[in-house]
Amino acid sequence: xxxxxxxxxxxxxxxxxxxxxxxxxxxxxxxxxxxxxxxxxxxxxxxxxxxxxxxxxxxxxxxxxxxxxxxxxxxxxxxxxxxxxxxxxxxxxxxxxxxxxxxxxxxxxxxxxxxxxxxxxxxxxxxxxxxxxxxxxxxxxxxxxxxxxxxxxxxxxxxxxxxxxxxxxxxxxxxxxxxxxxxxxxxxxxxxxxxxxxxxxxxxxxxxxxxxxxxxxxxxxxxxxxxxxxxxxxxxxxxxxxxxxxxxxxxxxxxxxxxxxxxxxxxxxxxxxxxxxxxxxxxxxxxxxxxxxxxxxxxx
Numbered sequence: 001x002x003x004x005x006x007x008x009x010x011x012x013x014x015x016x017x018x019x020x021x022x023x024x025x026x027x028x029x030x031x032x033x034x035x036x037x038x039x040x041x042x043x044x045x046x047x048x049x050x051x052x053x054x055x056x057x058x059x060x061x062x063x064x065x066x067x068x069x070x071x072x073x074x075x076x077x078x079x080x081x082x083x084x085x086x087x088x089x090x091x092x093x094x095x096x097x098x099x100x101x102x103x104x105x106x107x108x109x110x111x112x113x114x115x116x117x118x119x120x121x122x123x124x125x126x127x128x129x130x131x132x133x134x135x136x137x138x139x140x141x142x143x144x145x146x147x148x149x150x151x152x153x154x155x156x157x158x159x160x161x162x163x164x165x166x167x168x169x170x171x172x173x174x175x176x177x178x179x180x181x182x183x184x185x186x187x188x189x190x191x192x193x194x195x196x197x198x199x200x201x202x203x204x205x206x207x208x209x210x211x212x213x214x215x216x217x218x219x220x221x222x223x224x225x226x227x228x229x230x231x232x233x234x235x236x237x238x239x240x241x242x243x244x245x246x247x248x249x250x251x252x253x254x255x256x257x258x259x260x261x262x263x264x265x266x267x268x269x270x271x272x273x274x275x276x277x278x279x280x281x282x283x284x285x286x287x288x289x290x291x292x293x294x295x296x297x298x299x300x
Contacts, residue, residue, distance in 0.1 A: 003075060005039045006068040008032055009047070013065045017054055073137035073267075091275060094123045094130030094142030096193070098219050098239040099262065103290065104143055107282035114278055126193050134265055141266035141276050143283065145194045155268045157280050160287035161259045164199065166251040167223070167240065168232040177251035185213030185231035189222050195260060199234045202258055223248075236260050238292060262287075 004025075011021035012032065022029045040047050047061035057065060095104045100122065108120050123130060127144040134142050135151040143159070150156055168180050175183065181203075188210075189196050203210065213231045216222055219239045226233055227247050234253050264280050266272075 003072065005035050006072055008035045009039060009065060009068050010072065012036065013057055013061075016056070069136050074269075089117075090119050090121050091272065091279070092121045092123070092139045093279070094125060094133055094139045094144070096127055096130075096144055096262075097124050098195075098236055099143050100124045101241075103238060103283065103286050103292075106286045106289075107279060110282040110285065111275070111278050115275055118275060126191070128192070131265060134267065137267075140270065140272045141264050141279065143262060144265055146261040146263060150265070153268055154265050157264045157266075159262050159264055159280065159283050160292040161261045162237045162292045164202075164234055164236055164253045164258045164260060165240070166232060166234055166253045167226050167248050168251070169226060169229045170247050170249055171229075172232075173249045180232050180251065181208050181210050186210030187222050187225040187231050187233040188212050188215045189217070189219065189233065189235070190215045191217040195236065198258075198260065202254055203234075206254055238290065 008021065008025050008027070011024040012018060015021045015024065018032050018036075019029045022032045025032065027035070036047065043064065045060045045064075047057060047064055048055040049058050093104065093108075104122065108122075112118055123133065123139060125133075127142075130139060130142040131144060131151060131154070133139040135154055146156075166177055166180055168175075168184055172180060172184065189199060210232075214225050216225065219235060222233050222235060223239065223241070223244060225231065227244060237250075240248070240250065264276070264283060266276050270276065
C-alpha cells in the first residue's frame, strides 16, 4: 500500500467514477483500475460493488476511504511542516454565507500583512458541509455557527457572539418592537442551518405565530424583502449591510439578547496552526470593529 493508491481511492470515492478520478490523479482509467485492484489484493478485501454501474464503494470500502483520508492528510501536513511551507501557499478556509461578505475578507487582508506569501481559497457553504470538509482535510479551517456535534479530531475556537435583531421597514420606526412581529407580515428564513432553527425555536418559545408573507432560503433575500417593504424578519447583526440602514429599523429580538455564537473550527493537529492563529486573531479584531465582541455570558 502506498500514498498514490490511497489518493486514487479517495479520488474515486469523491467523483464516484473511475474515469473522472483518472483526470484528478493524472492517470489513465485503466491505471486507476489497476491501482484499486492492487490495493484490494494487498488488503485482502473487495472495496467496490462491481455488480453496479458505475461500481460503488461497499461498507468495507467506506471504512478504508475514511482511514485513507486521515493518512493522506497526516502525510501532507507532515511534508508541509518539514518544508517550512506552513505559513505560505494557499490557505483553504470555509465560511457561512453571512460572514463571508465582510468579516472573512477583511481578516484575510489583515493576515496577508503578516504573511505576504499567503493566498486564500474561500469556500462558502452551510456549517454542516464545510465542517465535513475540514474533517476530511479539504479545508484547513472554517468559520461556522456553534455546532452541538463536532466531528472527532476537530477543535472549536470562539470568535464572536452576535445578537439576533428584529428588522422592519423604516416607516414602522415609531411602533413598539413587541408589536412588530404581530402587526407586520413575516419573512421566514428557511434552510437547514442552525440559525434558521434558532430563530424558529425562539419564536415558538415566545408563543408568537407570525403571519408569513414569504419564505426564502438566503439571508440577503430576507433583508431584500424587508427593504422592499414586504414585512419584518429576524436576522443576525452581521447580515445587515451598512447601506441598508437608511431603509430599515433594527430592534432587539425578544425580551433579552438572543445571540449566535460563531467560531473557527480546525483540525486538532495541523501544520497550518501558526497561520491559523493569525487568522483567529484577525477575525476577532474585525469582529470587534464591527461591534461583534464576545460578551462574557457568551463565553460560558
